[in-house]
Amino acid sequence: MRKPILGDDRGGVAVFVLGILLIFFILIVTEAFSYVSYVYRAANDLHNGIGIAGRNALSDFTTVNPADGSVIVTDNNLLEQHFSQYLSNQLQKWPSSCYTITSFQVYSETDRNSQAPVGFSTIVPGTSIYVKMDLILAVMPGLVPETFSHWSIPLTDIISQNSYESATGEWNLVR
């Protein structure tokens, strides 16, 4: 028995066919990477928006205890409402269907060192908000073999508020 040999006279694939396949493969990869780049930019914008909205909302609805520098949230409900308003202001050019807040959790100083919620890796530093959000992108029909018309990409962000004492350079004394 002879071993079958690629390209032998019994019907191997011609080299130019392989070349076409290679070009096709490169096109797919390029397409895929351009999508990755698009997703990267979109997610980055959303992260920025969440960060700004969270920082503004925390400034509005936290106060500092002058005795120990601990940071106190004055109103969790208003904090979340204003976060949503700030976020929609930040993302005015985005259709609201592009993102949904899936989880908004507020932690206080007494939660310090407790385990972060599922999806976050760190421990809770103190007064902070943990936001989970889905970025929803419509996928354009193209070369990418994709059966879904939308991608839902989870984003997770932490915004924490800490205090600083200017005379001594001490941070929040309870942490």
Added chain:
Amino acid sequence: MFKKKWFRLISLITILFFLASSNATKAADNYTHDADISRDNTVVDSSFNGIMYNSNPYYIEIPAWNGYRQYSNTTPAVVGNQLWQFTFDDSGNGHLWEIDTQKPGSNWIPGSAVSASVTLVQNFDVGTSGSNGEVNSAAGVSGPTIAQGYIAIAVGGYLYWWPAGHPDQDQFSPIRGNSGNAIQLIAASPLITPPLTATGMDITTGDTVTWQTPFAIVGSWSGGVISQPLYTPDNVFKTQWSYNSTNDATNATNDIVTSSPAWNSHTNAVGTQGAAVFGVDATQSGKNRLILMDPMTGNIKTIYDSGGSPIFYGPIDSSPAIVSNSTSASAPDGTIFVPDQGAGVYQLSANGDYEADDISAMDQNNPCIANIALDGQNVIWVGEGHTSINAAPINMFGEGSYRLGGFNGLNSPAVVNNGTTDTVFLASTGQNGLLVTNPISISNLPVSFGQAQNTWQTLGSLTPAYTSVAADVGTDSTDGTDLHYLTTWTNYGYDTQGCIEIWAPSAYGVSAFVTPSIVDGGTTVQVQAEPYPTDTTASMTAHVTDGAANNFDLTLYPNTSASPEMWCENMTAPENYTGSPDVYTVTVTATSKSGSTATATTNFTVNPLPIPPGGLTGTLKIDALRRNGELEPPSAAKFGNNLTATLTVPTPSPPPGLQNAIVTGASITKAWVHHPNGVPNTTGQGEQKYFISYVDTKMTPTGLTATCQFLESWAGYPPHIPDDGTVMETDTIYAPFSVLVNYKYQVPTAKGFYWATGSYNTGGDATTNEDIIGSDWYTYPVSHIENHYGGK
């Protein structure tokens, strides 16, 4: 049909019972306030929007006349700026009074008598008719009708009339009823028709002549109804027409007519266009019927049955109402609605053909003689023995209605329609007060009527009204402006004299008080507020401030035992460390059920905290220490600084008048610092970062100095940007103190002197101002991206 006969049987028994028991039950309600011959009890007034009324009525007393006090069963008739009130007395006389209305002047105080121009216009012989010979059992219950330039009134078996403004030209005509029927009582107001053609004979020529004149039509308990041309040319013998209840029923001698006729210009069933429409109380014949009568010819149409069955369950005592301004195809203008004695309500065509009825509020065992109201879209009536108010749309009459019960003695409804909403006014003869609905939608009245039940305004009254109310009446006699008054008559008003009661519109307002008005700190004061009109307030709050750091917000609650209506709340007066009286301004804000607001301001004074006499002046110095040991500039502090307060008191003098007195020792016995204090908002609610109040921190005395420490916790955060020492606020901080002074002095003796000792308590109050220039605490937010998409 069994059902109808059953009701007829019950009603017949009821009638016989009431006939046997009292004549007064037949006092039909005469509502003639705007001389509206449609008798629809509705005033259309597009300017009637959001009007609230004074709870307490003004009243005009109709004094005892010739020593006899006055009674009436009739709502004042209103024409322009005049109220016309018929009264009668136990001397057998009736009187017609004219009262000119005017705007409330400075002498108009709600709840008080007002002087008004009251003119006695006409006297009548009423005759005695009560079972004991007194006149006031049932007689003289007619009211005047003023229209077409004439005034007509039926009293004691006669129709009287005269041209308006000429009571000296009065004429009268007997209302003849069934022969042998001695009852000559009146319980109806005349109808004055538009000008019609009267017929007569010229006695100088014998020719038949015709002329145009309004007619007056009115019936009596005699069973007779007169049709009277109000003008007859000289030398003309007029042809007179009348109706007797024996004309169209057998054994009808005691059938009576108490129903004030209504004018229906859409009828052509009795010959020419137009007819007077009135009901018959078929006391004897049992043939309860409605009559259409042509005033010019005396032609009548008797409306009794439909398809062979009787239409009416009970006697027709009240006035029919004729639809006008209709928007309904099924009940065009001219459609007749009429109630029976048991509050069954019937719809008939302009020519008297039965169309529908509503017996949902009917109770023939409890007579409910009251007129109905028509606003063009709805029928509104009281039912079930004067205990319920009912409404049904006229385009679906008989198919459903809304009923609101639980009342007592409700009289005929008066409706004011402004084009889109109705306001319904109801006087109660059974209890004090006048019920007023908030404006309710006319397009969906039965439903919104139910929604209105929690927003009734109940106006006060002198005593229960004796008649229906006339709503939205009167113009000012000097400038003609609308007065929007409500008016009714009460027999037992102020000083048990008969009175016309008048409710005038009121702006929504509130007055406020604090009791006691001067207090020591720590005692309870009560903020009290009286809204007016009463029964219109939904909520009330008060803001209390001394113009400085002491601010309080109170919610006031109604004091259910107070009369008039009062809302109140207690608070503890803060201590006053200022050394002089501290005045707190209290601003009360009341919100009405319709959303109007009103405010009132009052104040109370807190006495300064008593400190021992002496008036010593101490020095208070505050050092603001940063956490790193540095001091802030003098008299300045930042949020988060530890403040050290040092009080220094100079050595006091010994008491005057003692020889060579010397202070041997003096020390502060008690001192404290009264300063603002901030507590972070840990309530979990609101945007407020700190709650600020004044607190006392006790000082530790050492001789004539005392110290204490506290935290600058109330101001400066978040700091001014840039944090450049800008003064953000200045606080006055107080340190009251008392001092014990020991002294010695020389007491002269024969040999010289000896030293004696003494001591006294004195005190004072030191103050200082502290500038707040920012914060040593800052906060920084940090955001951190957790997952890899877009991660840094």
